[in-house]
Amino acid sequence: LRQGEATQAQIAPHSPFGQVPVLKDGELMIWDSLAICEHLAERFPDARLWPEDPAARAQARAASALMHSGFSALRSACPMALDQAPAPIEVTDALAADLRRLATLWNLMLDRHGGPFLAGSWSIADAFFTPVASRLRTYELALTDFGGGPEADAYGARLLEDADFRAWEADARAEARAAV
Template sequence: MAPATLTISSKNYSSWSLRGWLLCRMAGLDFVEKPVAIDDPETRQELLLLSPSVRVPRLSHGDVEVWDTLAIAEYMSEIAPKAGLWPDDIKTRAHCRAVSGEIHSGFYNLRSALPMNIKARHDAFKIFSGARPDVQRIKEIWTDCLTTYGGPFLFGAPTVADAMYAPVCTRFRTYAVELEPPLQAYCETIFDWAPMKEWAEAARAEPDEVIELEVEF
C-alpha cells in the first residue's frame, strides 16, 4: 500500500477521529498520524457542529483524500477486502451497514449530553430526558446484534459497526450508564480490543486542558 496520513484531533475527546483510526487499523493500513490542535479556530468551528462529516478524521493515501468516516470504511474495504470490515453474507452486510449508518447520522442528543471523555469517570450521572431514547435505541441495536450473531462483537468478529460504536462504549463507561450483562460484556470486549487499548492509552497520556468545549466532537 502507498504511504498514508490520517489527520485526527484529540484522542481523549474526538469520537470521529477514533472511528477513522480504528477503521485504518482494522484494514492493516500503514499510516502516520497527523494531529490537529483542538484550539485551532477552524477545527473548533467544525467540532461544534456535531457533524459526522467534519474534516477530521481525514485520510490521505497516495492521491486519494477521504474525510468522512463511512467513506473511509468503504475505501478501506476496497483496498483491503480480506480484512473483513463488512460481513461476507449479503444480508448480514446490509444489517451492518444499516446500524453503522444509524450511528453515523443520528443520536445527536446523546452526543451532546454524553461527550466522549475517555479519562473521565462519574459514579453517577443524570442523563437529560432528550438523550434517553438514544441510549435505549443503542441498547436495542446491540441486543439485536449480539443475540443474532452470537458476539462477542456486534457481528461476531470485528466489523465497521464496532468501530462506529466503540466511542459509545467509552461514553457509557464515563457516565455510568447502567447496562444489562450482555451489553456490559460487549463494552468490555471493546475495551480489551488491542487497537482500542492502544488508543485509550494514548488518550490518557494527553494533557488535561479542555478548551471550553461543551459538546461531543
C-alpha cells in the same frame, strides 16, 4: 484532543472542511468516517472489515449508518473524554431515548448474529460503536438500565478490551498529561 479542543488552524492543513477524521491515501483525501471505512474495506478486502454473510453485512452497515447519523443526544450529553475519570451524569429524556435505541440495536444484533460482536465477528460496525462504549463507561451508563440485556453491557466492555482501543486510550491520556 477532546472533541472541540483542536483549533481550526490545527485541523485546516489536513481537512478542507475543518472536520476530523480525515484519511489521506496518497493524493486522495477522504473526510467522512463512513466513507473512510468503505474505502478501506474496498482497498483491503482480505482484512474482512465487513461480514462476508450478506445479511450480517447489511445489518452491520445499517448499524454503522445509524451510529454515523444518529444518537445526537448521546453525543451531545456525553462527549468523548478518554482522559476523564468515570463520572455519572443526569440522564435527560432525550438521552434515555437514545440509550434505549442503543440497547435495542445491540440486543437485536447480538441475538441475531450470536456475538461476540454485532455481526458475529468483528467488523466496522464495532469500530463505530467503540467510542459509544467509551462514553457509556465514562458517564457510568449501563444499558441494562435502559432495556439492554447483560449481553449488551458485556459487548460494550469487550469493545474496550480491544488492544487497538487500549493503545488509543493510552495515547489520549498521555497527551492530556503532557498538556498539563
